[in-house]
Amino acid sequence: MSSKKTPKLLFISSSGGHFEQLKMLKPLMKKYNSCVITEKVLTSDKADYYMIQISHTDKLLIFKFVINFILALRIWVKERPKVIISTGSMIVIPFAVLAKLTGKKIIFIETFAKIKDPTKTGRLMYKFADLFIIQWESLRKYYPNAVYGGSIY
Numbered sequence: 001m002s003s004k005k006t007p008k009l010l011f012i013s014s015s016g017g018h019f020e021q022l023k024m025l026k027p028l029m030k031k032y033n034s035c036v037i038t039e040k041v042l043t044s045d046k047a048d049y050y051m052i053q054i055s056h057t058d059k060l061l062i063f064k065f066v067i068n069f070i071l072a073l074r075i076w077v078k079e080r081p082k083v084i085i086s087t088g089s090m091i092v093i094p095f096a097v098l099a100k101l102t103g104k105k106i107i108f109i110e111t112f113a114k115i116k117d118p119t120k121t122g123r124l125m126y127k128f129a130d131l132f133i134i135q136w137e138s139l140r141k142y143y144p145n146a147v148y149g150g151s152i153y
Contacts, residue, residue: 007082
């Protein structure tokens with residue numbers, strides 16, 4: 001019998017700094033049945049699944065978002081997660097939609113890099129996350145119901 005316990009967790013983040021923060025959650029990844037999802041870029045870190053890189057200013061935003069939603073749906077059906085945990089950015093949105101539609105839990109950790117103002121994805125995810133964690137008390141004015149978790153590092 002596996003030492004990993006249920007529920008199934010999906011750890012999701014974009015590449016770069018967001019993914020570095022997500023890697024700080026390795027103890028949780030090891031403790032629970034989980035998989036990791038990030039963007040496919042030239043310097044991609046090891047993950048179980050890869051999505052198309054997307055940004056708020058991308059001219060192909062809608063097209064890439066639709067593709068990512070289809071990829072997310074495939075992953076969702078295969079993995080059947082109970083909880084998604086994300087450190088951002090836009091890559092999490094399709095999974096958040098699926099989580100809300102299926103009654104699963106969402107944990108969002110606002111990025112360490114934002115000290116004085118919120119991210120666009122953070123502002124959106126704050127409305128949907130079951131647990132929203134900030135790493136700086138200075139963000140409390142934007143996220144009054146968030147949980148202050150301190151630095152993820």
